[in-house]
Amino acid sequence: MALRKYRLxxxxxxxxxxxxxxxxxxxxxxxxxxxxxxxxxxxxxxYNIAKDVPDDMQELFVKLCCMHIRxxxxxxxxxxxxxxxxxxxx
Numbered sequence: 001m002a003l004r005k006y007r008l009x010x011x012x013x014x015x016x017x018x019x020x021x022x023x024x025x026x027x028x029x030x031x032x033x034x035x036x037x038x039x040x041x042x043x044x045x046x047y048n049i050a051k052d053v054p055d056d057m058q059e060l061f062v063k064l065c066c067m068h069i070r071x072x073x074x075x076x077x078x079x080x081x082x083x084x085x086x087x088x089x090x
Contacts, residue, residue, distance in 0.1 A: 003049055003082040006059040008066035018060055030057070034064040038076055038085070046086035 018027050037047070047053075053061045062078075065085050069076050075089040 003058055003062050004080070006062035007078075007082055008063050008070070014059065014063060027060070030060060031064050031067075034061060035068055035072070038065065038068050038073060038087075041076065041085075041087040043087050043089060046084045048084055050083045 015027070022030070041047070049058055049061055049065075062082050065076070065078060069078070076085060076087050078085050
């Protein structure tokens with residue numbers, strides 16, 4: 001499953017969509033959960049987003065991973081189709 005369509009772009013309408021769906025606090029709570037999961041990811045390990053993340057949260061998960069990589073941890077990468085997130089260094 002190609003999740004590339006969910007990558008982070010300059011478009012911010014997704015924030016409003018998820019705020020309506022789970023609230024701003026829900027977004028912050030989920031971001032904290034994603035950040036902790038990525039922080040604990042060991043070198044050479046990965047999350048299979050298509051298998052490990054519920055369908056209705058995959059878009060938000062991918063966007064939050066992109067934010068984490070951009071802002072916090074450059075040793076994590078996404079696969080070309082954005083279905084895997086992996087730590088390359090520790």
